[in-house]
Amino acid sequence: MGWPDLACYGHPFHETPHIDRLAAEGMKFSDFYAATPVCSSTRSTIQSGQYAARVGITDFIPGHWRPFEKLIVPPIDEALPASIRTPGDVLSAAGYATGYFGKWHLGPDDTRGPDNRGYGVTARTLGPEFQAWRKTKVPGPKQIDLLTDQTLWFIEQNQQRPFFVTLSHHAVHIPVEATPEAIEKYRQKAKPAGGVNHPFYAGMIEDLDRSVGRIMAALEDLGLAERTLFVFTSDNGGIRKIFTGVGEEVSTNAPLRDEKGSLYEGGIRVPMIVRWPGVVRPNTVCSEPTTTVDLMSTFCQAAGAALPDQPIDGTSLVPLLIDPAAKLPREAIYFHYPHYHHSRPAGAIRAGDWKLIEFFDGAPLELYNLREDIGEKVNLAEKMPDKAQALEKDLARWRESVGARMPSPNPNYDPSRAGQWWNRQMNQPLDLEAMAKQYRSRSVERQPPNQKAP
Structure with missing residues (x-):
C-alpha cells in the first residue's frame, strides 16, 4: 500500500472511513518507513527487530534473476533464521495468546511458518499471494473476508486473556481485484482532476478498509477496544503499473517519487496508524522518522515483556505514542536494497530531514532535504558535498x-540485455507484457461473511 493511498493521508478518490476513524482516534505517522521496498525483507524486520541486512533477507523470497545487469546481486536467505525469536515467541512466553493470519512469506515450507515461530494459532500462505492464487480457488478478493473471519474467531476465543494477533492481508497487491459492488461504486464516482483514480484499485482498498472496520467493531462489541493496542501499516510502498512497470497504470504515489522496489520515498514511505486508548491522544500526528524495525521493541515495551536475547536494531516507539513531539535516541535510520527491481541496487540513510541515496553501480550520490522536497526532485549532493560525504560515510559504517x-x-554484463527479467528454472526471459495481462484487474465475488474459522 502506498503512503498516499488512504483518505486520511490525503487521497482524493479512495474512501477509507474505518481506517480514517482509526487515525482520528489515534496517531498517524507521517514519516514511517517499510525497512525495505519489498515484502519478505520488510516482514523479516518486523519479526526480528533487526535490519534486513543483518537478518540476511534483503529481497522478496525467492527473489528474481536479471543476469545481464552491471552488477551481480548478493544471495539472500530464503527463510527467517531459526535463531531469531519473533514477537510471537516473546509474547507467548510472556503469557499472551498469539495468532497469525494471512501472508507470511518468510519460509518456503511448513517447518518455517509462523506456527513454528511462536504463533499458537495460524492460517497463512507461504509465499507470494499470486502463486497461491494460481494453484487454488481463493474465496473472495484477496481472501479479505476469510482472513478477517479467522482473526475475529481468534479474538473471540481469547477475549478473556491477553492476546497478540497479526492479520497480514494480501491486499494491497497484484493482481488488482475487488468486489463487484466496490468496483461499480468507483466506476460511477466522479474522478478528481489528476492522478490515476483506478476503480479496481480503489475498490481493493475499500474492501481492505471494510476488514479494518469489522475488527474495530468486534473489539468494541467485546469490550476490548479501550485496552487494545491497534497498529495498521504496510510492508512496502505502492505500485504504479500492474506488473514490474508494465501494463495498465493502477495507482500513483504522488507526491512521492517512484514505487515499490525503489529506495525513493514512493517505495518505502508507508502509512502507519496506532490507536491505544489511554496512551495515544486522539487525532495526533508524529513526524519523527520511524521504521518497521522499531515494531518488535514497541510490542515488547507495550506488553511489559523483555526483549529477546538477540541483536535489536529498532527503538521502541512508546515514547512517541505518549508524546508525538518526542525524539528517539538515534541519529539516523538505514536502508539496504542491493537488488534490481524498479530501480538499481542501492543503499540509503535518513538523518533528520536529510536523505542520501547511494547507488552501487557508481552513479552520483543523491542528497535530498525531505522536509522541503518530499518528491526528491532537487539533488543537493553537488551543492552540499560535505553533507553528502558525511552521510555516505555513516551509511558505509552501518553496512x-x-x-x-x-x-x-x-x-556477463550486456547493456543491450540489461533490464531483462529471467525465469531462473527455465533459463529464459520472462514475457512481461503477457504476465501483465495475466495479472490484469478483475472482479471477484465476495464470500459470505462471518464464516467460523479456522
Whole structure:
C-alpha cells in the first residue's frame, strides 16, 4: 500500500472511513518507513527487530534473476533464521495468546511458518499471494473476508486473556481485484482532476478498509477496544503499473517519487496508524522518522515483556505514542536494497530531514532535504558535498556493522540485455507484457461473511 493511498493521508478518490476513524482516534505517522521496498525483507524486520541486512533477507523470497545487469546481486536467505525469536515467541512466553493470519512469506515450507515461530494459532500462505492464487480457488478478493473471519474467531476465543494477533492481508497487491459492488461504486464516482483514480484499485482498498472496520467493531462489541493496542501499516510502498512497470497504470504515489522496489520515498514511505486508548491522544500526528524495525521493541515495551536475547536494531516507539513531539535516541535510520527491481541496487540513510541515496553501480550520490522536497526532485549532493560525504560515510559504517551483503561486478554484463527479467528454472526471459495481462484487474465475488474459522 502506498503512503498516499488512504483518505486520511490525503487521497482524493479512495474512501477509507474505518481506517480514517482509526487515525482520528489515534496517531498517524507521517514519516514511517517499510525497512525495505519489498515484502519478505520488510516482514523479516518486523519479526526480528533487526535490519534486513543483518537478518540476511534483503529481497522478496525467492527473489528474481536479471543476469545481464552491471552488477551481480548478493544471495539472500530464503527463510527467517531459526535463531531469531519473533514477537510471537516473546509474547507467548510472556503469557499472551498469539495468532497469525494471512501472508507470511518468510519460509518456503511448513517447518518455517509462523506456527513454528511462536504463533499458537495460524492460517497463512507461504509465499507470494499470486502463486497461491494460481494453484487454488481463493474465496473472495484477496481472501479479505476469510482472513478477517479467522482473526475475529481468534479474538473471540481469547477475549478473556491477553492476546497478540497479526492479520497480514494480501491486499494491497497484484493482481488488482475487488468486489463487484466496490468496483461499480468507483466506476460511477466522479474522478478528481489528476492522478490515476483506478476503480479496481480503489475498490481493493475499500474492501481492505471494510476488514479494518469489522475488527474495530468486534473489539468494541467485546469490550476490548479501550485496552487494545491497534497498529495498521504496510510492508512496502505502492505500485504504479500492474506488473514490474508494465501494463495498465493502477495507482500513483504522488507526491512521492517512484514505487515499490525503489529506495525513493514512493517505495518505502508507508502509512502507519496506532490507536491505544489511554496512551495515544486522539487525532495526533508524529513526524519523527520511524521504521518497521522499531515494531518488535514497541510490542515488547507495550506488553511489559523483555526483549529477546538477540541483536535489536529498532527503538521502541512508546515514547512517541505518549508524546508525538518526542525524539528517539538515534541519529539516523538505514536502508539496504542491493537488488534490481524498479530501480538499481542501492543503499540509503535518513538523518533528520536529510536523505542520501547511494547507488552501487557508481552513479552520483543523491542528497535530498525531505522536509522541503518530499518528491526528491532537487539533488543537493553537488551543492552540499560535505553533507553528502558525511552521510555516505555513516551509511558505509552501518553496512559494515550489520554485515550487509554487497553486489559485485558482473562479467556477463550486456547493456543491450540489461533490464531483462529471467525465469531462473527455465533459463529464459520472462514475457512481461503477457504476465501483465495475466495479472490484469478483475472482479471477484465476495464470500459470505462471518464464516467460523479456522
